[in-house]
Amino acid sequence: METPKIFEPGKIEEKWYAHWMEKGYFHSVPDNREPYTIVIPPPNITGVLHMGHMLNSTIQDVLIRRARMLGKNACWVPGTDHASIATEAKIVQKLKAEGIQKSDLTRDEFLSHAFQWKDKHGGIILEQLKKLGASCDWERTHFTMDKEYSESVVNVFIDLFNKGKIYRGVRMVNWDPEALTAVSDEEVIYKEVNSRLFYVRYKIDGSDDEWITIATTRPETILGDTAICVNPLDKRFTHLHGKSVIVPIVNRIVPILTDDYVDMEFGTGCLKITPAHDINDYEIGRKFNLASIDLFNENGTLNNNGLHYEGVDRFEVRKLIEKELHETGFLVKTEDHINKVGFSERTNAIIEPKLSMQWFVEMKDLAKPALENVMNNNIQFYPEKFKNTYRHWMENVKDWCISRQLWWGHRIPAWYYGEGVNDFVVALTADKAASLAHEKTGVVYKAEALKQDEDVLDTWFSSWLWPISVFNGLTQPNNPEINYYFPTNDLVTGPDIMFFWVARMVIAGYEYKGDLPFKNVYYTGIVRDKLGRKMSKSLGNSPDPIALIDQYGADGVRIGVLISSPAGNDLPFDTSQCEQGRNFTNKLWNVYRLVSAWEVVDFEQPQSANLAINWFESKFNKALSEINDAFDKFRISDALMLTYKLIWDDFCSWYLEIVKPGYEQPIDKLSKERTISFFEKLLILVHPFAPFISEELWHLIGNDKKGNDIIVASWPIAGKVDDATLLSFNQCEAVVSNIRNIRKQQNIANKVKLSLFVKSQVNEQLNFHAVIVKLGNLSTMEYINEDMKGAFSFLLGGKEFFIPFGEEIDIVAEKNKILAELEYIKGFLKSVQGKLSNEKFVSGAQSSVVESEKKKEQDALAKIKILSEKLAGFE
RNA sequence: GGGAGUUUAGCUCAGCUGGUUCAGAGCAUCUGCCUUACAAGCAGAGGGUCGGGGGUUCGAACCCCUCAACUCCCA
Numbered sequence: 001m002e003t004p005k006i007f008e009p010g011k012i013e014e015k016w017y018a019h020w021m022e023k024g025y026f027h028s029v030p031d032n033r034e035p036y037t038i039v040i041p042p043p044n045i046t047g048v049l050h051m052g053h054m055l056n057s058t059i060q061d062v063l064i065r066r067a068r069m070l071g072k073n074a075c076w077v078p079g080t081d082h083a084s085i086a087t088e089a090k091i092v093q094k095l096k097a098e099g100i101q102k103s104d105l106t107r108d109e110f111l112s113h114a115f116q117w118k119d120k121h122g123g124i125i126l127e128q129l130k131k132l133g134a135s136c137d138w139e140r141t142h143f144t145m146d147k148e149y150s151e152s153v154v155n156v157f158i159d160l161f162n163k164g165k166i167y168r169g170v171r172m173v174n175w176d177p178e179a180l181t182a183v184s185d186e187e188v189i190y191k192e193v194n195s196r197l198f199y200v201r202y203k204i205d206g207s208d209d210e211w212i213t214i215a216t217t218r219p220e221t222i223l224g225d226t227a228i229c230v231n232p233l234d235k236r237f238t239h240l241h242g243k244s245v246i247v248p249i250v251n252r253i254v255p256i257l258t259d260d261y262v263d264m265e266f267g268t269g270c271l272k273i274t275p276a277h278d279i280n281d282y283e284i285g286r287k288f289n290l291a292s293i294d295l296f297n298e299n300g301t302l303n304n305n306g307l308h309y310e311g312v313d314r315f316e317v318r319k320l321i322e323k324e325l326h327e328t329g330f331l332v333k334t335e336d337h338i339n340k341v342g343f344s345e346r347t348n349a350i351i352e353p354k355l356s357m358q359w360f361v362e363m364k365d366l367a368k369p370a371l372e373n374v375m376n377n378n379i380q381f382y383p384e385k386f387k388n389t390y391r392h393w394m395e396n397v398k399d400w401c402i403s404r405q406l407w408w409g410h411r412i413p414a415w416y417y418g419e420g421v422n423d424f425v426v427a428l429t430a431d432k433a434a435s436l437a438h439e440k441t442g443v444v445y446k447a448e449a450l451k452q453d454e455d456v457l458d459t460w461f462s463s464w465l466w467p468i469s470v471f472n473g474l475t476q477p478n479n480p481e482i483n484y485y486f487p488t489n490d491l492v493t494g495p496d497i498m499f500f501w502v503a504r505m506v507i508a509g510y511e512y513k514g515d516l517p518f519k520n521v522y523y524t525g526i527v528r529d530k531l532g533r534k535m536s537k538s539l540g541n542s543p544d545p546i547a548l549i550d551q552y553g554a555d556g557v558r559i560g561v562l563i564s565s566p567a568g569n570d571l572p573f574d575t576s577q578c579e580q581g582r583n584f585t586n587k588l589w590n591v592y593r594l595v596s597a598w599e600v601v602d603f604e605q606p607q608s609a610n611l612a613i614n615w616f617e618s619k620f621n622k623a624l625s626e627i628n629d630a631f632d633k634f635r636i637s638d639a640l641m642l643t644y645k646l647i648w649d650d651f652c653s654w655y656l657e658i659v660k661p662g663y664e665q666p667i668d669k670l671s672k673e674r675t676i677s678f679f680e681k682l683l684i685l686v687h688p689f690a691p692f693i694s695e696e697l698w699h700l701i702g703n704d705k706k707g708n709d710i711i712v713a714s715w716p717i718a719g720k721v722d723d724a725t726l727l728s729f730n731q732c733e734a735v736v737s738n739i740r741n742i743r744k745q746q747n748i749a750n751k752v753k754l755s756l757f758v759k760s761q762v763n764e765q766l767n768f769h770a771v772i773v774k775l776g777n778l779s780t781m782e783y784i785n786e787d788m789k790g791a792f793s794f795l796l797g798g799k800e801f802f803i804p805f806g807e808e809i810d811i812v813a814e815k816n817k818i819l820a821e822l823e824y825i826k827g828f829l830k831s832v833q834g835k836l837s838n839e840k841f842v843s844g845a846q847s848s849v850v851e852s853e854k855k856k857e858q859d860a861l862a863k864i865k866i867l868s869e870k871l872a873g874f875e
Numbered sequence: 876g877g878g879a880g881u882u883u884a885g886c887u888c889a890g891c892u893g894g895u896u897c898a899g900a901g902c903a904u905c906u907g908c909c910u911u912a913c914a915a916g917c918a919g920a921g922g923g924u925c926g927g928g929g930g931u932u933c934g935a936a937c938c939c940c941u942c943a944a945c946u947c948c949c950a
Contacts, residue, residue, distance in 0.1 A: 005913065190950085263876090279950095340950090388879050389948055396949075495947080563901075564887045570946090572887065580902070583915045594912035638889080641901065656912080663911040737919085744919045750910065828896085840933040849894050849934090856896080 003596070007589035009553025009582075012696045017130060019695075025068075025711050026135045028075035030484035036067035036074045037488040039467045039518075040136065041501070042144065044083035045122035046090050051527040051535050051561070051573060052494065053125070054132065054545045058558045059524060059636055060492045061134050065688040066631060067489075068135075069715040075485060076135060077470045078126060079142035082118075084409035084459045085179050085187075085346040091117055091408065107454075110407050118143075128546060133554050133691045135711070142470045144462045145410070152474040153410045153462045154428060156512070160361060161426045166402075168414070168424075170357050172282045173401050174342065177300030177314075178349035181405040182358050184458060185398055186499050188342040188351050197267060197337035198322065200330050202228065202245040205253050212237070212245060212256070213332050215267025217339055218277070219325065220317040223250050223306055224293040227273040229284060232258035234269050248330040249321070250307065257288055279353050292355060298405075300352060314352070359403040359412060359455070367397045369510040370503060379506060382522045382634040386495055393499050402458045409456030416451045417441070424453075464504035467491075467517040474512060482513075491518040494526065522634050525570035527561075535573070548578055555690035556582030562640050562689065585693045587648055588686065592697050594656065595675055601666035608770035609671040612658040615729045615768075616678060617719070619650050622726065624718040627685060643685050651682060654733065658771050676701055681716050725767075731797055732768035738794045739776040742803055746792070753779035757788055757802040766799075787869060795866060798859075815871065822867045829860040 020026060028035075038060050043053060060076060068074035091114050092102050102110060126141065142149060160166045173182040198219045204210040214228055225247045230237040237256070244255050254273075261284060262271050275285025276292040285292060295305050302309045302317055309317045325331035342351035371394040373379050374387060381387050403412060415433035416424045425440055427433035430447035437445045468474055473482035487509070493502060502521060509517030527535050527542075535542035548557045552575075559581030561571065623646040630639035659675055661667045679701060687694040687710050698710035735756075743750065756778050758766065765783070766772065773781050784802075791802035835841045835853055842850055 003912095006915070007913095385880065392878065392949065498948090569888080574886090576902075577887095579915075583913095586915050587913065590913035590916085592912085597912075635889095641889095644901085652913090653917085657917095660912085740918060741920090744907070747907085750908080750918080835933075838933055842933080844933045845894070852895055859896095 003593050005590070005593070007553075007586045007693065009555060009585065009692060010550065013131070013133070013554050013692045016692050016695045017133065019709070020135065020711055021138075023709065025709070026076070026137050027139050028073055028137050030480055031073055033071065033073040035485050035489075036064070036070075036072035037077070037485045038064055038075075038490055038492065039077045039470055039488055040079060041491075041493045041497070042079045042081040042142070042463065042466065043125045044086055045080045045118055045125075045143070046083060046087050047125050049125050049128035049132075049545045050542055051545060052524075053129070054557065055524050055527055055561045055571060056492055056494070057129055057132055057134050058561055059522065060490075061132070061558075061691075062562070062636060062688040063490055063492070064135055065691060065711065066715065068711065069684065069687065069713060071714065074135075075137055075140070077140045077142065078129070078134075078136035078138060079140075079466075079470065080122060080126065080144070081459060081463055082143065082145040082409060084404055084406050084456055085176075085181065085183070087114070087118075088406045088408040089179060089347060107407050114408050131546060131549055131554060132558065135691070140470065144459070144466070148472055148475050149462070149465075149469050150410055151428075152465055152469045152472075153457065154413045155474060156465060156508075157410075157413055157457065157461070158426050158428060165362050165366065166359060167362065168357065168359050168421075170355055171360065171399075171401070172279050172353055173356055173358050174344075175298070175352040175354035175356065176344040176347055176349050177296075177298065177352055178347040179344065179406070180298050182354075182356060182401055182403060183344060183346070183351070184401050184460070186460075187345040189345050190340045190342050192338055193341050195337055195339055195341070197335045198325075199268065199332040199334065200248065200272075200325055201332050202247060202272075202330075204240065205244040205246050212240060212270055213268045214270045214272045216272055217337060218274075218318070219321050220302075220309075220314055221274040221277050221295060222247060222272065222321065222325075223302075223309070224274045224276050224295045225250075225252065225254055225272050226275060226285065226290040226293060227254045227257050227288065229257045229259050229262050229271045229273050230269060231260055231262040231264045233260070234262075234264045236269060248325060248328065257284070259284055259287070276355055277353055282353070282355070294355060296352060296354065300349075358401050359414075361400040361402055361461075363397040363400055363507075366507045366511060367394050367503075370394060370506040373510070373516055374506065379516050379518065380520045382520060386498065386521075386523055389495070390498060390503065393503065400458075402461045403453075403455040404458055405454070406456050409459065410462055412453040412455050412457060414453040416453070417443075417445050417449070460500050460504055463501055464508040465512070467505060468508065468512055486513060487516050488518045490520045490522060492522045492524060495523045496526070498523070520634065527571045527573050529573065543573075543575060548575065552578040552582040553585060553692070555585045555693050558691075559584055559640065559644075559689055562637055563644075564637060581690075584644060584648070585690055587652060588683075588690070588693055588697060591647075591652060591656070591679060592700055594660065595672070595679060596701070598661065598667040598672050600669050600672050603666075603668050605668045605670050606770070608774045609659045609668070611768055611771050612655050613671070613674045614722075615725055616650065616655045618722045618725050619729075620646070620678065620681065621719045622721045623650070624685070624716060625721075628718065640689055643682075643689065647682050647686065651678065658774060683710060684713050684716060687711065687713075728767040732766070732771055734796050735766075735772050735801060736775045738796065738801065739772075739778075739803065742792050742794075750777060753777055754803050755779055756781045757784050757791070757804075758782070759784050759787065759800040759802065761798075793870060795863060798862070800866060818867055818871055822864065822871070825860050825863050825867065829857065829864065832856045832860060 040060065041056065064074045064076045094117065095102060095113060105113070122143070129136065157166065174185065174188045176183050195217050197215050197217055199213050199215050200219060200222065201211040201213045204212060212228065228245055230240070240256050241258060242256070244253050246253055257273070261280065262269065273281045273284055273290065275282050275290050276294045277296070293305055295302055296314060297303050300314045301311050302314065304310050306317065309320065312320065322331065343349065344351055371391060374381065374390055381390070413428055414424045414426050415430060415437070417437045425433050425436040427436050430450055430452070433450050434445045434447040437443070437450065465474065467488050468482065468486065471482040471485050472479060473486060491502065505517045509515060529535055529541040533541060545557070552560065557578050560578030561573065563577055563580060564571065623642055627639050627642045630642060655678070659671055680698070683694045683698050691711065695710050698713070703710070739754065739756065742748070748754070754776065756772070756776060758781070760783060769781060772778065787800070788802040788804065791804045793800055793802045832853055836857060
């Protein structure tokens with residue numbers, strides 16, 4: 001059967017993935033090998049695979065596959081995150097489409113809908129990862145709301161509460177009026193928006209016609225003003241200190257305060273204070289003990305403090321109140337203005353700062369070991385620059401609002417026995433709570449009489465336990481698995497969740513295991529499109545990864561996303577990169593086509609082949625050390641590029657071209673064996689990047705019989721490197737290139753055989769004589785002592801090479817070429833001599849540097865001599 | 876407003892402690908080849924005042940100052 005010219009990935013991917021699964025290669029159990037563990041950043045169960053996952057997962061798979069080949073017990077734990085806000089929103093939406101309102105359902109009914117949805121759609125993204133070749137230990141798949149996992153989360157809450165690190169209180173929080181929940185500071189995204197600055201005048205209380213003008217971007221909050229404030233140093237307002245103003249529309253009399261928080265340059269230098277709806281105003285309000293007048297309902301409409309605007313949406317009120325202020329003469333003017341507005345990360349609704357009763361984690365003490373151990377590199381960040389960002393956040397860490405007014409998530413284990421603020425206890429079960437309440441109050445409560453907190457916990461309050469809880473490290477402390485796999489080795493994630501997740505996992509690691517959760521954190525960049533835009537659903541600029549895999553093959557896509565994505569750098573993605581990846585797999589395929597077609601006959605190995613084998617042995621070993629080094633430094637793209645060049649340039653373009661016999665000629669046994677053995681090793685190196693084709697070819701070249709698979713083949717050990725061989729091969733390459741160059745310039749067809757003459761002081765053959773003859777397509781290659789006239793020539797390593805002119809030769813062009821070269825060398829000599837004649841250089845520079853300059857001078861002089869003689873030869 | 880980072884070929888990036896023919900790689904481009912594994916290929920070539928300016932040094936892509944542009948984080 002004819003082997004197709006083009007590699008067809010679709011045919012083999014499923015086959016090998018099923019084979020690997022069947023053999024259980026992905027599954028890990030603790031043994032006496034060294035563990036190598038990665039926990040996947042669990043994607044949202046609502047998610048479908050996007051390019052960010054592709055990048056992230058490919059990197060993890062590369063690391064895992066290489067570790068497996070290095071003989072480690074590789075364990076990549078997959079799973080999904082319940083993603084409370086995103087998922088709840090999705091389910092609410094879905095129910096709405098079916099004509100069901102969330103408010104019509106009980107909590108239990110809603111949750112049953114949610115779990116049904118999860119069971120049906122929750123695993124899509126994991127199935128997609130399989131197409132990519134991800135070698136996750138699927139038997140270990142976890143979900144952040146699994147029974148045992150949930151137990152860990154709730155217990156951690158109880159534990160932190162008992163340690164006094166969790167408290168409940170009324171604070172200014174970020175309110176998402178669409179999701180109807182509080183969110184953490186990290187879930188607010190500030191964006192610049194075009195808005196307007198409204199100048200509104202307030203009448204000074206007790207005056208006839210004296211006014212003060214404030215500037216605000218939020219005129220609708222005027223109804224909640226309880227003061228206005230100026231800078232104490234602002235001379236414009238000194239005469240008003242201690243007076244009061246009348247707030248328009250509500251006609252409330254509020255004081256004029258002074259505080260240096262107020263920026264004299266901004267607006268009018270006079271600020272209205274609405275403590276209920278702005279974090280800074282809130283602080284000022286606390287300082288001056290001002291009343292907070294809450295204006296908004298949970299959904300962003302105005303409440304009964306909004307007077308005639310009650311029930312109207314906050315942005316609608318902004319328009320209406322502008323009109324009213326204008327008509328009543330309070331609005332002085334408006335200006336266009338750019339300001340930063342907070343948006344909800346999940347719903348994109350504009351966040352409303354709102355006072356509310358929530359649960360918080362006190363972060364300050366918890367953060368200490370987490371900061372320390374990153375700063376001292378116990379946990380290493382790649383790239384290191386992210387340490388700065390991390391430190392900045394940790395040093396200014398704020399308390400973490402962890403309660404969410406949602407149903408989908410881990411319900412807060414607080415039980416209320418009364419109406420008072422402190423009438424609650426925290427416990428795992430109602431029974432336990434009842435007895436605690438009894439202890440606390442002396443009153444006997446029935447478990448059924450207690451009311452559990454309605455709120456659930458922030459998703460990240462469960463994700464931060466991920467590296468511990470996927471091994472049940474909290475529910476079964478010191479079980480063999482947690483002891484074996486934890487701390488995990490590497491974490492691969494995006495810098496965008498450094499605070500949400502990475503920092504908090506580090507905190508949890510130290511708090512609950514007294515140890516780091518992972519040793520290295522590799523931050524990937526953001527995948528962007530050709531135009532540099534972030535890939536997103538709304539822009540529609542994100543290619544469908546599965547479609548890409550269908551088009552280019554999983555291996556091609558993996559190479560495509562890795563080929564230019566150094567750690568921490570954004571990846572400007574273009575499908576042409578997948579094309580490059582696919583072309584590379586095709587190249588590998590054709591190596592197989594070539595080598596497999598060689599017919600072996602027993603004859604003596606040609607010298608050129610022998611030389612090539614010796615050279616490639618060294619070349620391979622050298623490249624292998626470089627590749628290992630790149631991996632050790634998490635320079636994955638470099639490792640790939642080194643592998644790519646080793647295969648394409650060194651192996652295919654040089655080695656195979658030397659070894660390969662002429663058309664329909666047989667090959668000797670030894671050369672074929674050695675070639676296949678090199679190819680095997682190269683396939684191993686390429687396997688982490690291109691698992692499917694490497695497995696396929698591994699079997700096609702005969703490893704079927706041995707019954708082993710490349711996925712568990714041993715990573716090669718770098719052997720001896722003979723530098724002298726590498727050096728002389730470089731020379732050989734240069735000679736061949738020069739010959740080809742002359743062919744090209746003179747339009748001499750490749751088929752035409754040439755003669756090459758080498759003039760050399762020492763009368764010995766070049767090391768790679770036979771190789772040059774073969775690749776240069778030479779009829780003869782001879783050594784001479786005299787210059788040759790009537791020939792093209794080039795200089796290399798102190799030797800002069802001549803190719804006699806054939807017929808139609810352009811003498812003038814040849815002469816000009818030599819002249820140009822001479823010119824260049826003379827310039828070079830001048831700069832070298834300039835250095836050497838500079839006394840400061842000779843005395844100041846290291847002697848080795850001076851020596852090398854002297855050597856350069858000698859070489860240049862010799863070259864000039866040769867070129868001048870050559871030129872004379874044309875006369 | 877505060878902080879961090881980036882700027883090297885058309886694009887994406889390497890370039891270590893300032894010193895070797897150090898200005899590099901891949902892709903893209905151009906030229907010639909359907910040569911017998913691969914045209915998804917082969918061979919060859921061109922292309923950069925290292926963001927601008929100043930300084931330190933015998934010597935600067937690299938160190939210092941300054942200006943500019945961009946990116947990210949925080950408020």
